[in-house]
Amino acid sequence: MPEMNIIEAIRDALTLEMTRDERVIVLGLDVGRLGGVFRTTDGLQERFGKDRVVDTPLAEAVIIGSAIGLAISGMVPVAEIQFLGFTHQAFHQMGAQLGRFRYRSRGRFPLPVTVRAPMGGGTKTPEFHPDAIEAQFVQYPALKIALPSNPYDAKGMLLQAIRDPDPVLFIEPERLYRKGRAEVPAEDYTVPFGKARIAREGKDVTLVAWSAAVEVCERAAEQLATEGVQATVIDLRTLVPLDEETIVKSVESTGRCVVVHEAPLSAGFGAEIVATLQENAFYSLDAPIARVASYDTPYPPASLESHWLPSPERVVRQVRKLLSA
Amino acid sequence: MFQLLDPAGRLRNGAKPPLDDEFVLEGLRWMLLSRAIDARATALQRQGRLGVFSPVLGQEAAVVGSALALDPSRDWLVPQYRELPAMLMHGYPLHKHLLNLMGNPVEGRIPDDVLMLPTQVALAAQLPHAVGIAWGLKLQGKDGVVMTYFGEGASSEGDFHEACNLAGVVKAPVVFFLQNNNWAISTPRQLQSGAASLADRAAGYGMPGVQVDGNDLLAVNQVSREAVARARAGEGPSLIEAITYRMSFHNTTDNPSKYQDPAELEAARARDPIARVQAYLKGRGMWDEKREQEFEQAISEEIDAAVAKAQKAPVPNRSQIFDNVFAELTPRQAAQRRELLGEG
Numbered sequence: 065m066p067e068m069n070i071i072e073a074i075r076d077a078l079t080l081e082m083t084r085d086e087r088v089i090v091l092g093l094d095v096g097r098l099g100g101v102f103r104t105t106d107g108l109q110e111r112f113g114k115d116r117v118v119d120t121p122l123a124e125a126v127i128i129g130s131a132i133g134l135a136i137s138g139m140v141p142v143a144e145i146q147f148l149g150f151t152h153q154a155f156h157q158m159g160a161q162l163g164r165f166r167y168r169s170r171g172r173f174p175l176p177v178t179v180r181a182p183m184g185g186g187t188k189t190p191e192f193h194p195d196a197i198e199a200q201f202v203q204y205p206a207l208k209i210a211l212p213s214n215p216y217d218a219k220g221m222l223l224q225a226i227r228d229p230d231p232v233l234f235i236e237p238e239r240l241y242r243k244g245r246a247e248v249p250a251e252d253y254t255v256p257f258g259k260a261r262i263a264r265e266g267k268d269v270t271l272v273a274w275s276a277a278v279e280v281c282e283r284a285a286e287q288l289a290t291e292g293v294q295a296t297v298i299d300l301r302t303l304v305p306l307d308e309e310t311i312v313k314s315v316e317s318t319g320r321c322v323v324v325h326e327a328p329l330s331a332g333f334g335a336e337i338v339a340t341l342q343e344n345a346f347y348s349l350d351a352p353i354a355r356v357a358s359y360d361t362p363y364p365p366a367s368l369e370s371h372w373l374p375s376p377e378r379v380v381r382q383v384r385k386l387l388s389a
Numbered sequence: 390m391f392q393l394l395d396p397a398g399r400l401r402n403g404a405k406p407p408l409d410d411e412f413v414l415e416g417l418r419w420m421l422l423s424r425a426i427d428a429r430a431t432a433l434q435r436q437g438r439l440g441v442f443s444p445v446l447g448q449e450a451a452v453v454g455s456a457l458a459l460d461p462s463r464d465w466l467v468p469q470y471r472e473l474p475a476m477l478m479h480g481y482p483l484h485k486h487l488l489n490l491m492g493n494p495v496e497g498r499i500p501d502d503v504l505m506l507p508t509q510v511a512l513a514a515q516l517p518h519a520v521g522i523a524w525g526l527k528l529q530g531k532d533g534v535v536m537t538y539f540g541e542g543a544s545s546e547g548d549f550h551e552a553c554n555l556a557g558v559v560k561a562p563v564v565f566f567l568q569n570n571n572w573a574i575s576t577p578r579q580l581q582s583g584a585a586s587l588a589d590r591a592a593g594y595g596m597p598g599v600q601v602d603g604n605d606l607l608a609v610n611q612v613s614r615e616a617v618a619r620a621r622a623g624e625g626p627s628l629i630e631a632i633t634y635r636m637s638f639h640n641t642t643d644n645p646s647k648y649q650d651p652a653e654l655e656a657a658r659a660r661d662p663i664a665r666v667q668a669y670l671k672g673r674g675m676w677d678e679k680r681e682q683e684f685e686q687a688i689s690e691e692i693d694a695a696v697a698k699a700q701k702a703p704v705p706n707r708s709q710i711f712d713n714v715f716a717e718l719t720p721r722q723a724a725q726r727r728e729l730l731g732e733g
Contacts, residue, residue, distance in 0.1 A: 089528070115528055121558055126517045126551035133521015136506070138529060157548075161514055169507050170498035171713040205722070206714050229716040258719065305719035
């Protein structure tokens with residue numbers, strides 16, 4: 065089986081789907097000749113031509129807005145926004161328009177549109193680039209939100225996203241793009257939405273995360289293991305749809321839970337997870353459910369970001385606290 | 390400003406009408422229908438039988454003249470919300486529009502063979518969609534053209550700029566039809582832009598821009614045909630600025646007496662687009678009182694039938710809140726639906 069990093073897995077999925085379905089069109093800033101600022105679309109324009117891999121003007125709202133029109137005309141657009149932090153300039157087209165068209169057209173215009181964007185910090189990018197604003201899109205309830213954390217999921221979930229009859233915001237973990245290679249099947253496969261991945265199983269505590277925070281939890285779990293604490297790590301994979309069953313079941317068995325995310329604490333999606341567990345697993349809890357998130361400040365300058373982002377150390381500290389409660 | 394008919398309905402020196410008289414008569418019929426719907430819908434709104442309504446009053450020539458340039462079997466209509474006659478001309482049934490205004494979640498659906506988007510209340514948000522459709526048609530080798538509508542207020546939005554800019558780059562077969570009716574609710578034209586002409590902005594996007602008398606059915610139709618032909622020939626987008634005037638309120642919640650000079654409205658009435666076409670057709674022996682009565686009678690019956698049909702539509706069911714969210718509801722949505730229906 066070939067080994068790929070996340071960049072290569074995404075490129076593999078795009079190549080596969082563009083070959084299989086000629087309605088698929090990739091558009092965004094620098095996706096053509098350059099192959100994307102992270103090279104996820106490298107070589108695609110040579111292979112599929114300038115009409116199917118399109119360098120657009122620098123304008124996020126019309127990248128998304130025209131993708132809506134392209135889909136209505138019968139195409140299957142995969143739009144790239146260079147960084148999730150830049151989607152704010154397309155926020156209306158993303159949430160209110162893309163995430164609503166099937167509904168507002170009474171079912172006449174379903175939109176098979178995928179919007180790809182990398183998210184998260186830890187790479188010392190300039191301001192706005194790393195903002196983890198995924199939860200803001202959850203408030204538009206007709207947008208699916210997928211966040212793979214590893215190469216296998218990146219390929220299978222992207223194929224799932226492009227084939228989904230509804231719009232999908234596909235958020236990629238920027239920090240993990242080239243973190244390492246893993247086995248990824250060369251053939252066609254999909255990873256269904258709404259099914260969380262249990263990355264590691266342990267009986268003492270459940271760590272819930274998505275995107276790059278999954279890797280933080282895995283490192284925390286390794287540290288905890290050396291202290292004799294067995295942690296389960298759950299990778300949600302999608303926020304919409306949300307796999308309540310897997311997290312509830314896990315917390316029912318461990319009795320303790322820490323939710324970890326890169327977005328600032330207040331009104332982050334972690335609050336939704338905590339509320340869900342409180343409603344469904346309350347009587348199994350041995351300790352309050354905790355959150356480890358970034359602080360409620362603007363994203364700090366690069367030299368301070370490692371103090372701001374959730375770290376394995378903070379997660380471990382929080383777990384120790386729960387265990388002594 | 391391009392004009393073929395003067396306000397008295399006389400062809401300007403040397404002007405050749407782009408439409409034969411039967412077609413002009415057809416245009417007039419749509420204009421009269423539009424005005425009669427404005428009156429009826431406003432009355433229904435005042436009786437609490439219809440939601441907020443935005444009349445077309447005063448802008449009939451701009452809307453009808455441009456829509457007459459389209460071929461509904463292959464061209465797309467992307468409206469804002471003040472273009473009802475264009476929607477009807479494109480094949481959207483009036484009773485469905487009324488059902489949308491009544492808040493019916495199902496019956497207002499655009500029929501599958503009508504190439505039109507729903508009305509758009511987020512101003513200018515439809516312009517990127519129009520460009521995307523046009524671009525997609527071009528990429529798929531189809532010969533359709535997209536006509537999209539918006540006002541001078543919407544032209545201040547970022548989506549207008551981004552849409553025009555992309556359309557110019559990809560040479561999308563789209564016509565940007567800007568109805569400059571002088572008012573964005575209470576904000577007058579001069580507060581929207583420092584540009585002397587909004588049509589001049591087209592140059593910045595590498596497309597032609599033309600200013601036309603929006604109360605002149607023939608002139609509007611001629612520039613619209615030219616823009617559609619240009620788009621169809623693969624030459625790209627155009628911007629048309631139709632100078633017209635909103636002769637009524639913004640919508641049924643508005644009160645123009647707070648901001649509008651009555652003298653200005655009077656001057657606009659002297660430029661009424663319907664009176665102009667009627668005078669023109671009269672001069673050609675195609676219009677008289679008898680014909681007017683026949684038209685009015687037929688239009689009144691058409692509206693009666695649509696209102697009756699709308700009122701007979703099935704009462705919405707609360708479960709429909711969850712229809713058309715996704716192809717398949719998420720487990721959460723499905724649980725919420727069960728709760729709503731008392732099944733949870």
